[in-house]
Amino acid sequence: MMPSFFRTLTTIALTSFLSACATTNYDKSEVCSGAPSGKGKQYVITDAGDGYLSRSKDNWPWGGLDLPENTILSLQCVIPSRPTSQPEQRRAVYEIEGTQNLIFGTTSTDGTPNGVLAYETFNRAKSLEGNSIWFTGSVRHGVSEAKNLERYTVKRITQPTIMSGSDLLMIVQVEGAEMKVPLFWDDQSEEFGIPRGSFFESEPTSDQLKVPGVEIPLIKEGIVEIGMSQNAVYHSLGFPKDINYSQFRNRKVEQWVYRDTRTLVYFDDSKTVFHIQRGY
Incomplete structure (x- = not known):
């Protein structure tokens, strides 16, 4: 039998809980x-x-x-x-x-x-359900990673987990597993975005990606090479964790830091890759 002291505490706790749940x-x-x-x-x-x-x-x-x-x-x-x-x-x-x-x-x-x-924004996201979608930027969640420029189908749009920081979650089937992609609404562009990379509702062309056609195969493979454009690096690897600026031999240098793959990518004034450091 529960001691009276603990029974009293339990009653108080239960009463407080029910009061909190009650509609006022x-x-x-x-x-x-x-x-x-x-x-x-x-x-x-x-x-x-x-x-x-x-x-x-x-x-x-x-x-x-x-x-x-x-x-x-x-x-x-x-x-x-x-x-x-x-x-x-x-x-x-x-x-x-x-x-x-x-x-x-x-x-x-x-x-x-x-x-x-906003309800109209939510409905706009729900309209993606069942539609084809293409990712760039090596989009990943947990052990799942979507291949760049490969066609996927949006299974459903759902609510995020507690304190996830995203507005909604887009569920996509990737290699037999469900991948959850956070969706964020941008009031300025009035479009949804995703962390790190981009998504498209139709297969993107080189003009849409703003890259030369010869860079499309590199983006699909998720690799970078010397001479690659900055837009192509973004679509290939995604947005970097950090961006640093410096001077090297009288020219401005922009450094993109990818901590997950331990890769540093260096751009010159023309926004072209001139050096890549791997395994830093």
């Missing part, structure tokens, strides 16, 4: 009184467990939400008073679509809501 109803007009309207713009929760969103307007979120994947939120207002130590952040108030229940979140310093993705 707020008066929207009261919560948003005097705050700029969000005009009902719709968002999709990208990760209900990332700590950006809460059911409580008083206690800042520490855990996740008990909401299913792809739950739609409708922005109601943005409260001017800051919710955190960051003066540029604001508190966003959402309503769960189809209910009158409110969810509270934050905005980033540029005013973009955290932990959610």
Whole structure:
């Protein structure tokens, strides 16, 4: 039989947990009184467990939400008073679509809501499902690596894991295994991007890659050679971990550092490879 002391602690913990999970109803007009309207713009929760969103307007979120994947939120207002130590952040108030229940979140310093993705952007990503896709930049995840300029099929678009830092995940079948490719939305270009490399929804031409046609075979093999253009190196190996600049014999030198393959690639003023150091 459980001792009374531990039974009491267990009861308190369980009560606290259930209270945290319970839906608290707020008066929207009261919560948003005097705050700029969000005009009902719709968002999709990208990760209900990332700590950006809460059911409580008083206690800042520490855990996740008990909401299913792809739950739609409708922005109601943005409260001017800051919710955190960051003066540029604001508190966003959402309503769960189809209910009158409110969810509270934050905005980033540029005013973009955290932990959610615009619904139209989410639908744009979902339209990739079942379509062909081509990668450049030696895209990899775990032990899986997609071959450059080889055709793959997007199996599905899904939500990222907790604190992954990406907006969505693109699942691609690579050599019998599922490879998860993080997707990031760029508000400036209004396009999705991926870490390190690039992806294309049709087989890219040399003009699209901005490389001479003779460099396409090198990109496919994921190798670099002396005399290769900078664009071709990017499509072959991906964006480097570090970029360093220096002077060598009165000319500017740009060094790309690939730590995973221990490769250093050096470019001259014409953005052409003049030296490669492997196994540094």
